[in-house]
Amino acid sequence: xxxxxxxxxxxxxxxxxxxxxxxxxxxxxxxxxxxxxxxxxxxxxxxxxxxxxxxxxxxxxxxxxxxxxxxxxxxxxxxxxxxxxxxxxxxxxxxxxxxxxxxxxxxxxxxxxxxxxxxxxxxxxxxxxxxxxxxxxxxxxxxxxxxxxxxxxxxxxxxxxxxxxxxxxxxxxxxxxxxxxxxxxxxxxxxxxxxxxxxxxxxxxxxxxxxxxxxxxxxxxxxxxxxxxxxxxxxxxxxxxxxxxxxxxxxxxxxxxxxxxxxxxxxxxxxxxxxxxxxxxxxxxxxxxxxxxxxxxxxxxxxxxxxxxxxxxxxxxxxxxxxxxxxxxxxxxxxxxxxxxxxxxxxxxxxxxxxxxxxxxxxxxxxxxxxxxxxxxxxxxx
Amino acid sequence: xxxxxxxxxxxxxxxxxxxxxxxxxxxxxxxxxxxxxxxxxxxxxxxxxxxxxxxxxxxxxxxxxxxxxxxxxxxxxxxxxxxxxxxxxxxxxxxxxxxxxxxxxxxxxxxxxxxxxxxxxxxxxxxxxxxxxxxxxxxxxxxxxxxxxxxxxxxxxxxxxxxxxxxxxxxxxxxxxxxxxxxxxxxxxxxxxxxxxxxxxxxxxxxxxxxxxxxxxxxxxxxxxxxxxxxxxxxxxxxxxxxxxxxxxxxxxxxxxxxxxxxxxxxxxxxxxxxxxxxxxxxxxxxxxxxxxxxxxxxxxxxxxxxxxxxxxxxxxxxxxxxxxxxxxxxxxxxxxxxxxxxxxxxxxxxxxxxxxxxxxxxxxxxxxxxxxxxxxxxxxxxxxxxxxxxxxxxxxxxxxxxxxx
Numbered sequence: 001x002x003x004x005x006x007x008x009x010x011x012x013x014x015x016x017x018x019x020x021x022x023x024x025x026x027x028x029x030x031x032x033x034x035x036x037x038x039x040x041x042x043x044x045x046x047x048x049x050x051x052x053x054x055x056x057x058x059x060x061x062x063x064x065x066x067x068x069x070x071x072x073x074x075x076x077x078x079x080x081x082x083x084x085x086x087x088x089x090x091x092x093x094x095x096x097x098x099x100x101x102x103x104x105x106x107x108x109x110x111x112x113x114x115x116x117x118x119x120x121x122x123x124x125x126x127x128x129x130x131x132x133x134x135x136x137x138x139x140x141x142x143x144x145x146x147x148x149x150x151x152x153x154x155x156x157x158x159x160x161x162x163x164x165x166x167x168x169x170x171x172x173x174x175x176x177x178x179x180x181x182x183x184x185x186x187x188x189x190x191x192x193x194x195x196x197x198x199x200x201x202x203x204x205x206x207x208x209x210x211x212x213x214x215x216x217x218x219x220x221x222x223x224x225x226x227x228x229x230x231x232x233x234x235x236x237x238x239x240x241x242x243x244x245x246x247x248x249x250x251x252x253x254x255x256x257x258x259x260x261x262x263x264x265x266x267x268x269x270x271x272x273x274x275x276x277x278x279x280x281x282x283x284x285x286x287x288x289x290x291x292x293x294x295x296x297x298x299x300x301x302x303x304x305x306x307x308x309x310x311x312x313x314x315x316x317x318x319x320x321x322x323x324x325x326x327x328x329x330x331x332x333x334x335x336x337x338x339x340x341x342x343x344x345x346x347x348x349x350x351x352x353x354x355x356x357x358x359x360x361x362x363x364x365x366x367x368x369x370x371x372x373x374x375x376x377x378x379x380x381x382x
Numbered sequence: 383x384x385x386x387x388x389x390x391x392x393x394x395x396x397x398x399x400x401x402x403x404x405x406x407x408x409x410x411x412x413x414x415x416x417x418x419x420x421x422x423x424x425x426x427x428x429x430x431x432x433x434x435x436x437x438x439x440x441x442x443x444x445x446x447x448x449x450x451x452x453x454x455x456x457x458x459x460x461x462x463x464x465x466x467x468x469x470x471x472x473x474x475x476x477x478x479x480x481x482x483x484x485x486x487x488x489x490x491x492x493x494x495x496x497x498x499x500x501x502x503x504x505x506x507x508x509x510x511x512x513x514x515x516x517x518x519x520x521x522x523x524x525x526x527x528x529x530x531x532x533x534x535x536x537x538x539x540x541x542x543x544x545x546x547x548x549x550x551x552x553x554x555x556x557x558x559x560x561x562x563x564x565x566x567x568x569x570x571x572x573x574x575x576x577x578x579x580x581x582x583x584x585x586x587x588x589x590x591x592x593x594x595x596x597x598x599x600x601x602x603x604x605x606x607x608x609x610x611x612x613x614x615x616x617x618x619x620x621x622x623x624x625x626x627x628x629x630x631x632x633x634x635x636x637x638x639x640x641x642x643x644x645x646x647x648x649x650x651x652x653x654x655x656x657x658x659x660x661x662x663x664x665x666x667x668x669x670x671x672x673x674x675x676x677x678x679x680x681x682x683x684x685x686x687x688x689x690x691x692x693x694x695x696x697x698x699x700x701x702x703x704x705x706x707x708x709x710x711x712x713x714x715x716x717x718x719x720x721x722x723x724x725x726x727x728x729x730x731x732x733x734x735x736x737x738x739x740x741x742x743x744x745x746x747x748x749x750x751x752x753x754x755x756x757x758x759x760x761x762x763x764x765x766x767x768x769x770x771x772x773x774x775x776x777x778x779x780x781x782x783x784x785x786x787x788x
Contacts, residue, residue, distance in 0.1 A: 010627070011424050012413040013693030025404040025594065031396035034472050035698075035707040039395070068457030068596065071616040071626035099616030099625060106615050162441060198627065203411065204419075205457070205596055205629025220613060221464045222497055223490030232490060233460030234396065234589060236596020239632070242719065305424045314418075353413075 003313045003358050007122055007146050007199075007351035007377065008176060009290060014201040014249055015202035016240045017110035032235050033226065049244025056247040057193060058184035058311050059173070065209045065230045066240050070175045070196035072100040072207040072210045072220070076231065077171045077192040078103040080209075080217035087111035088139040091168070093125050094118055095149075100142050100173055101330075121337050122285035123152035130162050138168045145193075149331045149347055150282040151291025153181065160189030167217060172228035175199055175207075179250035180258065180288045185210050197239070201352070202246030207238035237302035257352060261289035264350055264359045268292060271363040273332060275370045279341060281332060290351060291330075296366070298373045304346055311365045315348050385752040387703040393590075393683055393742030394539055395707055397425060399635070400592035400743070406590070407594065408525045410434060410631040420628045421617060431630045438637025442586065445640045446565075446574040448601050454468055459566035459599040461613075462585035463490035463533075463537050465516060465600055466562045466626065469610030470531050470583060471498050474560065478501045478528030482521070482533070483561075485725040486510055491533050491564055513676035513729050514543035522553055536568030536584075539730055540722040540738055541675030544572055546579025551580030560608060566590055566598075570643030571651065582608045588632070592743060593639030597632035600624075609615045621770045655682040657741050659749050664754030668761060674723055674736060683741040688723075691771040692764045694734035700760040703754060707738045 004012075004137060013021075024045065030038025032046055050061040064261075067073045078090075078100065092104045094116045106226045108114045115133040119125050125143050139147050141163040146153045156172055163170040171192040174183055179200035185193055190211035193361070198204040209230075211217065217230060224232040269292065281293040308315055317329075327340035337345075348362065390398075399407075410431070420435050422428025436450070443450040456462045471481060483495055485507045495505045506524045510516050516534060525532075532554050537544050554561035562583040565574060570591035575583065577657050584601040588594055602608050602623065616625030643650075662685055665671050670690035686774070689697065708720070714742055719733035728736070739753070765771040773780060 004425075004427060006419075006425065006427070009418040009428075010417060012417045013411050015413070018411050021724050022404070022408060023397045025407065028398045029396070029595075030392070030705065031589075031595075034392060034395050034705070034707060036707075038390060038392070038705050049617070057692065068461070069626045069629070072614055074616070075614045075625075082695075092607075097616070098618070099614075102615030102618075102625065106612075146675065196627075198419075203629065203631065204627055205632045219459055221490075222493035223460050223463065223544060224488070224493075225486065232464075232493070233458045234587075234595050236457070236594070236632070236650070238594060239596050239629070277498055298774075314422075314427055316422060317423050 003355065003360065003361060005313060005315050005348050005350050005358070007370045008317055008347065008349035010198050010204065011201045011351055012353070013203060013242070014246060015152040016249065017202055017245045020245045021238045024241050025058060030184060030239055032237060033224070035117055043242050045237060046235055049240045052194065052244035052248045056178060056217060056251045057184070057195065059210045063185070063210050063213060065211055066234070066235060067203055067207045067209060067231055068195055069207040072195040074099040075103045076209050077194060078140065078142070079109060079220045080192070081169055083220050088137040089113045089135050089140045091115045091117055091130065092137050093131040093143045095123060095147050096142060097143055097148060097173060098146070102232045119334050121335050123147055123150045123282040123331065123340045124285050125154050125159060127158055127162055130159055134166045134168065135164065136166060141168045142171040142173070145172045145174040145183070146181070146288050147331060148176045149329055150293045151176070151288035152282045152286060153177065156190060157188050176288060179254065180252065180261070180290060191215060197243035197246055200246045202249045203239045203242040206236055206243045208243070238363070248263045253287060255382050256322055258286070258289050261350060262351065264354055264356070265289055265292060267359050268363065272366070275367065277365065277370050277373060281337065281345065282335070289307045290349050292348045293345055294348070295341050295372065296346070296369055297341060298377070299344055299369060301344045301346055303353070304344065304369060308346070308365060308367055311361070313362060313365060315346050317346055388705045389703065389753060390705045390709050391739045391741060391745065391753065392705045393719045394740035396595065396736065397592045397742055398744060399594055400639065400642060402642060403638045404591055407631045407635040410634050417643060419444040421619060430619045434630055434733050435487040435628055438633045441637035441641040442599055442639065444642045445569060446576050446584070446601065448576045448774050449604060451777050452601050452604050454602055454623050455628060456598045456600055456624060457596055459564065459585045459587035461519050462600040463564055464494050464596050465610060465613050466585060467491060467494040467533055468498060469530065469613060470562065470608065470760045472611040473609050476532050478530040478543065480527055480532070481505045481531045482524050483533040484508050484510060486514065486538055486722045487533065487535050488539055488564055488566070491535070491784060509725055509763040514541045514726055515676055515679060516539060516550070518543055518546070518549055518553065525557050526775070529557070529559050531562060533562040533564065536565040536574070537565050537572060538675065538679045538722065539567050540687045540720060541726070542681040543675040544568070544679045544681060547581060548579055561788065567681065570640065570647060571683065573647070588621055588636035588639050591639050591643050594632050597629065597636045599636070601621060603694070603747055626704050652680045654741050656681060657745055657747065658685050658738040660747065660750050661685055661739060661741070661754060664758065668758060672732060673728060674728065683737045686736060688728065688732040688736040689761050690732060691774055692735045692761055693767050693768070697735060697737065697760070700764060701737070701757065703756060708736060718725060746784050
């Protein structure tokens with residue numbers, strides 16, 4: 001049996017989500033744009049899901065634009081603010097996911113100026129660091145609610161207020177935060193918020209951008225006028241329905257999930273404290289309750305991943321999207337972590353189904369690795 | 383007759399998911415199944431998902447005789463069209479900024495072209511012949527030295543006509559113009575061989591051939607190599623052309639749908655064609671019925687007919703027991719007459735009184751017979767109430783009537 005501790009990469013589907021999706025995939029589900037009975041039934045299902053997703057983040061149903069996932073929603077957010085106007089400036093935190101950083105770089109190719117906002121050694125964006133990068137023509141500020149690698153939570157309301165002071169639109173990628181902490185779109189000052197279903201026990205291939213409708217936005221995909229013209233293409237009905245159910249579960253189970261995760265994280269970190277060779281990153285910052293990023297001095301991350309895999313434990317060396325790549329994580333680099341230590345980083349992220357036995361197995365396996373290193377060190381006469 | 387209503391005859395808008403496809407999808411959705419992120423390279427959960435994605439890619443490629451490496455996953459044909467047209471136009475803009483397409487293309491193609499026009503590109507929107515087909519001479523005449531891209535759909539979504547993409551491809555290759563084909567309505571219904579066709583980019587959708595909604599693909603030719611500017615950036619998935627976590631179950635569903643299409647296309651087409659002929663035969667004694675689009679160069683499942691002297695909205699209301707479309711689904715919420723039928727030269731009245739019947743894998747003979755009876759009786763009743771029909775029967779040429787303004 002394999003032990004899965006990579007919930008920030010993807011989560012297993014909740015059985016209730018699966019049931020709802022299976023129901024959509026059987027029988028005749030119409031095209032939601034069709035006006036006949038089959039089409040109207042599909043449309044009604046979309047409407048329910050829109051309500052459920054909106055409720056999770058304290059938004060209105062009409063503010064939800066469904067997309068093919070978090071990456072598309074992030075791309076849409078960055079593309080949207082172009083809206084036929086002249087290139088201006090963007091301020092993006094240095095620890096953003098590639099699906100924010102890369103479209104930002106694509107805008108640079110079109111004449112935009114990109115200002116990277118620095119983080120401190122605990123992965124936090126200080127208000128001062130943002131203010132330094134704000135200009136009169138800064139049109140968009142993007143800071144993620146919680147980081148996928150370290151789990152660090154930003155002071156989004158505070159940062160959004162600073163952005164507003166120069167009239168910039170504030171976007172926040174809340175993919176990792178949703179379902180793990182309380183989010184309130186209305187009061188946060190965030191005007192564009194990205195969500196993804198498969199990080200909250202929903203299906204892959206569906207996400208959403210929550211939009212403040214007073215913004216004038218340019219769509220990424222055109223043709224057909226779906227999603228009020230913001231996002232063309234026949235809706236992924238089964239996926240969206242699954243997202244809706246997952247969002248509802250995330251809302252009702254939030255407190256329980258947080259308590260559960262926090263208990264295992266505390267247990268894990270207390271256990272790890274025995275080993276001075278192990279560094280937990282951003283330990284002093286407020287973090288998501290399910291995420292621990294660490295490195296063992298002297299062990300390369302890839303080696304550690306392999307050792308854990310041999311023990312039947314699945315974790316990751318960073319975000320799955322860049323798993324094919326080598327080199328230290330851009331997040332740890334931005335935090336000023338020494339390159340060699342950063343290369344040893346692994347990310348452990350647990351979820352609803354994680355048990356105490358899982359944590360004990362992980363601790364024992366990491367402990368063995370440390371002992372192995374100590375022995376190797378002694379043998380080498382360090 | 384024992385038929386369950388409403389009868390679904392809107393397979394061109396979307397198809398039910400084949401139960402065999404749904405079953406395969408579910409094995410990738412259960413917690414016991416393979417839920418990993420295909421991009422996770424560090425554990426077996428990711429490897430298994432990646433394997434499933436690659437098997438599906440081979441199945442999609444096999445239906446159209448492409449190399450699996452030429453298939454890029456997208457969220458559907460709309461995204462594929464956007465990526466192909468804007469992606470190619472942007473990448474090759476130094477070659478020229480002129481694009482040729484048809485007035486009867488899907489909105490995803492037309493709106494992408496409109497967006498490029500706002501960026502300074504020039505687009506020629508060609509009018510098809512009255513039968514819906516593109517005249518090759520007119521196409522040649524529209525080409526210019528700065529033409530960079532041509533986009534012509536394989537099968538039209540409203541009238542079902544099949545364009546001669548083989549001949550158009552030859553012309554494009556000769557003139558070194560990139561050729562994009564929206565094959566959302568063609569794949570799985572008409573044989574496609576990308577080894578011989580001179581097509582550079584081709585859009586596919588899963589939900590038009592019994593796969594799930596929200597997944598599609600774009601074929602991008604390797605030899606000669608076609609390059610694109612990505613529209614979505616991020617983790618660098620799909621060789622950098624399309625970032626975003628791959629939806630394993632969706633991709634598996636599309637792969638299975640395409641595999642089944644390859645195996646069953648001939649048998650399906652034969653049966654569906656017989657049903658369509660039965661439907662058309664049912665109206666042979668009805669006066670003033672017009673088939674829209676060429677009947678010979680046409681996909682088996684489509685029958686688009688105008689019933690003259692019948693008011694469109696009343697017709698749809700009268701046919702509540704049928705799930706049919708009065709235009710493409712994407713625009714059917716509007717009361718504008720279909721732009722496709724207008725481009726074929728149909729007047730507003732005929733365009734308004736048109737019905738698209740689209741037949742598929744699960745349509746039965748009983749459903750067709752019920753449909754014929756229902757349509758015939760409703761047309762008769764509506765015409766009995768129609769003053770226009772009465773005038774027509776009295777031999778009055780309605781086009782010569784001067785209507786008083788109100």
